Amino acid sequence: MSSLANKISVPIFSGQNYDYWAIKMKTYFQSQKLWELVEEGVTLPEDSSTSSSAEKGKLENKKAKDSDALYYIQTAVADHIFPRISVATSAKEAWSILQKEYQGSANVRIIKLQTLRRDFENMKMKDYETIDEYYTKVRELVNQLKAYGEDIPEKRVVEKLLISVTEKYDPIVTTIEETKDITTLTVTELVGSLEAYEKRRSRREENSLENAFQFKLNMRSQNSNRKEKF
Structure with missing residues (x-):
């Protein structure tokens, strides 16, 4: 031992x-x-x-x-x-x-494998999900497939992520497809690029909200000053 x-x-x-x-x-x-x-x-x-x-x-x-x-x-x-x-x-x-x-008999495993394959093909990112949350779900499904004997190549996972993220990621997806070799792109690199884009987009949205809020405050202040003059 x-x-x-x-x-x-x-x-x-x-x-x-x-x-x-x-x-x-x-x-x-x-x-x-x-x-x-x-x-x-x-x-x-x-x-x-x-x-x-x-x-x-x-x-x-x-x-x-x-x-x-x-x-x-x-x-x-x-x-x-x-x-x-x-x-x-x-x-x-x-x-x-x-x-x-x-795990079941051979027939049960075949049926389970078919179900998992279908789930993988139909999986799409929800609007409220982050890249990390969605990729975690994809990875868990890939691990289940592997447990039932289905080896999912990394290239297939990359392709799945590119075609199943929501529309708000279209700009970065287009950039990746035009500038990267998809056949050699790793899942880690792809997820990193998507998360970086997600953070930049989130910061811009936060700045826009802050600017809009500040604009409203300024307008209220100006209106208040005008009323005081009259």
Whole structure:
């Protein structure tokens, strides 16, 4: 067992956000070089009597690692979920039980993936949203798609943001499309440009409101002075 495993606490699954939990656990298992065991399990020979001592040693080592992985899964679920995997004797079995119950069968996952794809295609920025708020929603949907096996290229996310922001961003979108290579533009660069434009626009609107307010005050003051003269 790696010393790193003693320093990192596994994320606890309480029944919500299974997809995110599964991604974190997969990363954890990969860091401990246990993911292959969780995904594929331990293959036992049909007849171990002919196995060499070296082969038997490797098998015992795999079994021990599989027990480590199973323990991590048992530790990573809340008490009310543990009974579902309490009968599992291998990490693969426990992982499969949770995956089937909380992520669904292959058909259910396909339907969910289709729904997520449709949501991604139809997603548009609301007038009241900021770039940060909207991008957070897009990123969360992209992460869900990835959890269901759909890898969304960064270029596609860039294109999605450019065509789905509200009309008030048209000037900066046009500038970006005319001056940047969209095929190499990163999401970070795009969001940074949109946020910078958003801040400049917000400052101009604030200045306009302040000027209008000051103008009204001046007009009231002038009218008041005129009335006093008469």
